[in-house]
Structures are given as C-alpha cells and as structure tokens.
Amino acid sequence: MMLQQVSAPHLRAGQSTEEIMLRVLLALVPGIIAMAHFFGAGVFTNIIGACIAAVLCESLCLRLRDRPLLLYLKDYSAVVTAVLLALALPPYSPWWLITIGTVAAIALAKHVFGGLGSNPFNPAMVGYVVLLISFPVQMTQWTAPSSLAANPGVWDSVLAMIGSEAYDAVTMATPLDLLKQNDGFMVSALWQQYPQFGRFSGVGWEWINLAFLAGGVWLLQQKIFTWHAPVGMLAVLGLMSALFYDGGSSSSGGSPLFHWLSGATMLGAFFIVTDPVSGATSNLGRLIFGALVGLLVYCIRVWGSYPDAVAFAVLLMNFAAPFIDYYTQPKPYGYQARDADK
C-alpha cells in the first residue's frame, strides 16, 4: 500500500465530497420538477430505479474490491451518477434498460478504473452511450410533453418500468429530431407545422433547460465549480449556431437560443462538463475543454447522425482532457524567475 503524502498548504477546503454531491443533488431538483411536470411520473420511476441499481452495484463493487462499504456509499457519488443517467434516459424506461446503463456507469466506467477520482470518463455519460448504441429503439422514444398529450399516471409508469405489455405511451419526435430530419422547410414553417416547437425551442424543453440553468447558477454561486467550462461550452455552441443560423432558411442549423434551450444542453453544461474528475483541471484547461465540448455538440447535432450529442461530445473530450492538462499546467509559484534564465 502506498502511504499518502499530503503536500504543503494544510488548509481544509471545508467541503467534503459528501457535501458537494448533496448540493449537486439539491441543484438538480428544479430541473427534475420541470421534467416531471412535462413528462410525468416516468421521470421519478427512472430516478428511483437508477438509484437502487446504482447503490446495489456500488456495494457489490466495493465488496469485491475490499473497500469499506459505508464510507464510500456515504459520499453520494453513485447516487449523483444514477440521477444524471436517469435524467438522460427517456421517461418510462423499463427496469432492465436502467439497470444495464447503471451497471455500465458504476462498474465499467468507475470501479474498473479505481473508483471515484480515477475514472477518466464521466460514468453517467458512459452508461448513456452504451445504452444508446446497444438499444437505439428504446433510447429514442421520448414521451410527448404533457401539454400535447396526456401523460400516463403513476400506476402506468410503474407498469412501464416492470416492462408490462399493457402499457402504451404517446411518443413524439423531439424538436432536435425534427430539425435534423427537416428537408426543405424554412425554420418558421417547421415551427408552424409541428406542435412540439415552443417559443424558443421545444415545448417543455425550454423550461426544463431553464430550470437546470437555475440549478447550475446556484452551484456556481456556491463555488462548487468555476465558470470556465460551462461558459466555454455555451459560448462556442452559441457562436457556432449563430454562424450557421443562415437566417432560418431550410438548411439552417437552428438559432443559438434553440440550441441553448434544447435537449441536454444546460444539464450538460452545468452538471456533466463540470465533473471535477473526468474534465480538465486548470482554469484555462477547463475553458478549452468546455469550448471543444460546445463545438462537438454543435457538429454532431447538425451534421452527425445523432440528434443530441452532449454525451458523445463529453466522452470525446474526456478522452482529450489529460492531454489538455499536459499543456495547460499552471506554473508553480516562484517558477517565473528560473524560467527567464533559460
């Protein structure tokens, strides 16, 4: 066993992992409420299912690795991963889908690499991408927002989760799907044609994104993360969509507001890109990391074959993060003078 060496400033930050994770969960609440308002009880069954699977899987992994159970379960990192994954899944997902995703996230993406703090990829996003590639049909069926079709009730969502055949929900293409499959319509014509579009982006989606934005801003104010990564991502995403907006013509990629308030943009910008483990570590590095995530999100959304791209963009940049760190290491204090001698 290696003895841990703690280097000089022995000041305590005053924030434990447990505290940070609890605040992240709290900041997710407005977004969860908004999602539940528009997509119904299926959001909660997703979250409950994922949390149970995550805690069980985490316990099993800790047991296999001979680590103290309570100490690690108490840091709530598994629960945060589970909630993030559950929010990314379509509401009313069956239990096996949730379980496979959670196991991929907790076991494959986290514990195999040495547990929390060593995982090079964001666990929730690994779980999501594994599911998206393995079960594309189940992963792309989004329920219609409540203002367009009645959502299934609580009992129906439980039935949906245990995979009962009796249950049927109204699914609709999401606004990002519609814009991607658009051929030959002006953006304004598209807006009139489909009821899924709202004021700026999709019905419901704009409020969900605003709610996640509110939670994210609160976390920023609490100094859980710095502004660099989210601002970098949103700025480049906005810049790209402004450049290719094309005045709303039939080949338009959508307006900046549409991209900011669609799909997983805000959830990604404030809860995924800011992951302190799998992202870049210096402030400059975070800015670059976020900016490139924004660029990739736009490119894959508009020119790739997947309608939303936050998960892929984040994984691709997780891959590049150690290299970004390699070139953006801040100079140690007092290093300047010796550097000038060279």
Add this chain to the structure above:
Amino acid sequence: MIAEFAALLLATVLVNNFVLVQFLGLCPFMGVSNKVETAMGMSMATAFVLTLASGCSYLAYHFVLAPLNLEYLRTITFILVIAAVVQFTELLIRKTSPLLHRVLGVFLPLITTNCAVLGVALLNINKAHSFVESLWYGFGAALGFALVLVLFSAMRERLAAADVPAAFEGPAIGLIAAGLMSLAFMGFAGLV
C-alpha cells in the same frame, strides 16, 4: 475539389479512424502509448512512412503488378514495399538529421509491423483511389493514428497512477479505456 479532399481527410481522421473505428494498428497503439513523448515520436515517424508507403504501393500496383497481371501478389508486394520504405526512411533520417534519428530511432523498424500501414495500402486499391488521393488517404490515416495515440498516451500516464484493481492493471485497463474511446468515436458516424 478542395471540399472533396477535406471530406476525405475528415473521414479518415475521425469518422473512420484507423485505430478506434477500423481497429488497425492496435499493437503500436497499446505498445508505445506509455509516455506522451514517445507517442509523439512514433506518430511523426508513422506519418512519414504511411504517406510515403501508400504512394509507393500505389506505383508498385499500377505500374508493376497490374501490367503483369500479378494483382494477386499485392499483399506480399506491399509488405516488401513497406519494409523497403521503412529502411529507406531510417537511412535518410540517419544521414540528414541525427537528432531526429535519435528521437525516432527505436520506432522506425517497428512501423514495418504496423498493420495500419498495410491496411491503408490495400484499402487504397480497394477504393480505387488516384495517386494523389492515395497519398492524402495515407496522410489522413497517419493523422488519425497520431491523434488517438497521443491523446491515449496522456490518458495512460494518468491511468498508471490510478488505484486500478489488480486484475485490470496494465494493458487490460488500457484496452477497456480504448474500448470506451471507440464507443465515443461512434458519435462521429454520419459526419461525412
């Protein structure tokens, strides 16, 4: 014209990346990715050899094998061509730039066994690329190889310090990380 070549480059570097999407050249990808510096040296050497070898094998196929109706000998011919190009590169670098030779030294002979080099030469024939396209395809493949090799080496330096369970240490965790990266690269599908 320019758009076509840009699309070909984007396709070879990202969408059909030789290592993470087509699974070619995995031996150097796992073998020389322990340090960033060595990975960079290997990338540069591979880029040079790959571009040159894809051009040479194009010439060998279209001006020697095809006129003699010996197309079925292309695999063995290309292996020979690649080995010759590697030897030539080593001689050239040793005489012209001893410094570069010292940096690349060990990696040059290794490139002979890089299946991505042979893969590019054979794919060029299959896809009926022209001479310039062959060179460009080879360069794009090398660029894609370099990109993932260097990024992967930075990640492996970090993994070396991680508390990985004993069963997964070393190449095992490297392959798992590479698999997850390959998963992420599926996001590029359909870009070109």
